[in-house]
Amino acid sequence: MSQEADLQMVKKVQKGDRRAFDMLVMKYQQRIAALISRYVKDSHEVQDVAQEAFIKAYRAINNFRGDSAFYTWMYRIAINTAKNHLLIKNRRPPGSDVELEDAEFYEGSDGLKDHTTPENSLSRDRLESAVYKAIEGLPEDLKMALTLREFDGMSYEEIADVMETPIGTVRSRIFRARESVDKKIQPFLERAAV
Amino acid sequence: MTEQAKESFSAWLDDNATELDVQRMMKSLESDPSLLNEFRKISEAKDLVSNSQPMNLTDGLWQKIDGLEEEIVPQNVEPSKPKQKLFKGVASVAVAASVTMAVLFSARYVAVANNESGVVNPVATNPAVETEASDSMIATQERLQKYLKEHVEQAAFNSGRAVMPIDSSTEIEVSTIEE
Numbered sequence: 022m023s024q025e026a027d028l029q030m031v032k033k034v035q036k037g038d039r040r041a042f043d044m045l046v047m048k049y050q051q052r053i054a055a056l057i058s059r060y061v062k063d064s065h066e067v068q069d070v071a072q073e074a075f076i077k078a079y080r081a082i083n084n085f086r087g088d089s090a091f092y093t094w095m096y097r098i099a100i101n102t103a104k105n106h107l108l109i110k111n112r113r114p115p116g117s118d119v120e121l122e123d124a125e126f127y128e129g130s131d132g133l134k135d136h137t138t139p140e141n142s143l144s145r146d147r148l149e150s151a152v153y154k155a156i157e158g159l160p161e162d163l164k165m166a167l168t169l170r171e172f173d174g175m176s177y178e179e180i181a182d183v184m185e186t187p188i189g190t191v192r193s194r195i196f197r198a199r200e201s202v203d204k205k206i207q208p209f210l211e212r213a214a215v
Numbered sequence: 216m217t218e219q220a221k222e223s224f225s226a227w228l229d230d231n232a233t234e235l236d237v238q239r240m241m242k243s244l245e246s247d248p249s250l251l252n253e254f255r256k257i258s259e260a261k262d263l264v265s266n267s268q269p270m271n272l273t274d275g276l277w278q279k280i281d282g283l284e285e286e287i288v289p290q291n292v293e294p295s296k297p298k299q300k301l302f303k304g305v306a307s308v309a310v311a312a313s314v315t316m317a318v319l320f321s322a323r324y325v326a327v328a329n330n331e332s333g334v335v336n337p338v339a340t341n342p343a344v345e346t347e348a349s350d351s352m353i354a355t356q357e358r359l360q361k362y363l364k365e366h367v368e369q370a371a372f373n374s375g376r377a378v379m380p381i382d383s384s385t386e387i388e389v390s391t392i393e394e
Contacts, residue, residue, distance in 0.1 A: 023230035029237045040244050043251060043273045047258045048228055050272045051265075064268070072272045076280055152263045170229065171265045177231045196225035196257075203260035210259075 027091040034082050042082070046075050049092060053099045060103035074102040148209065155205035159198055166194035167202075216243055217250060224254045228261055317363050 033041035054071040061067050078098050085094055156164060162184075169175045169183060177195075181188045220243035223236035232240075244250050255271060262269040 023232070025234055026227065026232045026237050029234050033241060038241070039277065040248075040251065041241065043276075044224075044227065044240065044254075046273050046276065047254060047271075050270055051262060051267055054270060054272075055267075068270055068272065071270075072276060072279070075272055075276065076283065079280060080283070148263065149266070156264065167264065171261075177226075177229065192226050192231065193222060195229070196222040199225055199257050199260045199264070200221070202264055203256045206260070206263060207256070 024090050028087045031082065031085055031087070031091055034079070035085075042075075042079055045091065049095060050075075052092070053095060056096065056099050057103045060100075060107060066106070070103055070106045071099070073106075074099040077102060148206070151206050151209045152202065155202040156198075158205065159201055163194050163198035163201065166191055167198035170195055217247065217253075220244075220250060221253055221257060225257055225261075228258060314366065317366060321359055321363060 027045070030041045030045055034045070050071060053074060054067050057070050057074070058064075058067045061070055074095070078095055081098070085091070156167065159167065165184065166180055169180045170177075175183070177188050177191050180191045180195075184191065216239075220240050223232055223239045226232045226236055227240065240254075255273075259269040259271075
């Protein structure tokens with residue numbers, strides 16, 4: 022399901038649709054950044070290298086034929102970009118690469134969190150607290166769908182089995198839960214930005 | 216439609232989007248580009264819930280890509296080369312045209328001198344001035360042939376493609392006149 026949707030999106034990019042590439046970036050940015058953080062330790066550098074990897078991918082997008090999954094192709098670009106970054110900075114890349122199988126399931130990373138200053142840590146703690154409260158305040162069915170997805174890493178099918186509800190309902194509940202969390206934390210994020 | 220598109224985007228982030236979801240998202244974005252910002256918020260909420268640092272790598276992405284493309288264009292395209300080629304082509308055409316004009320002019324001149332054109336030449340038909348006129352004509356003809364030869368030789372140096380057919384024809388014409 023995912024590969025077909027990705028391929029469909031890539032074809033739109035190849036036809037010149039930039040928004041389609043934005044969609045691919047939003048979908049894979051966390052995974053790519055987490056992968057790069059295995060090579061590059063500084064969280065700001067990780068974001069720069071990840072963005073550079075996406076730029077390289079965009080410029081080479083016409084070479085993507087769909088023989089492999091988009092993420093597999095993107096994974097190779099990200100690894101090469103991270104290694105080049107280390108070589109330019111005169112740092113040695115790690116002896117072995119992150120395996121694709123590991124990278125596929127490697128999402129969040131503590132290395133991406135910015136703990137560089139006490140202010141950042143404090144801000145981070147406040148944000149985590151706000152998110153926790155937002156999740157706790159959700160209706161039970163939304164909270165359950167969201168936590169099974171985000172904390173237990175279940176697929177939509179598995180959640181549908183556990184909750185004895187159609188997949189369409191799971192989709193809808195997860196979306197509504199995210200939207201609700203977003204509305205509750207937006208004022209906090211806006212204050213943090215000021 | 217917007218809510219459906221947002222739900223599709225949420226499923227897209229979870230690898231659960233169908234081709235119909237992709238169509239719905241892109242169609243909605245086409246009619247309302249500000250929806251991209253709503254998508255970003257959903258992505259941010261997902262990042263925060265999964266305890267990841269929210270990021271937006273689409274920020275500044277297109278400025279960088281466009282900047283790179285602007286840098287690349289001058290490297291790939293050398294504007295002086297086509298101009299040089301064009302100038303070379305125009306120059307060779309001009310040389311060829313001037314040589315052709317000169318050859319035609321001289322051929323006509325020779326034809327007039329030999330009265331090949333059928334037009335009555337008052338100088339050639341008058342026996343009193345015939346010898347004097349033919350002497351000056353031969354001298355003029357020789358000067359013209361010399362000039363043409365030099366011109367064609369110069370053209371050959373300027374353009375590697377130039378040829379010098381004038382050599383043999385010059386000999387023939389001059390010998391014809393002398394006879």
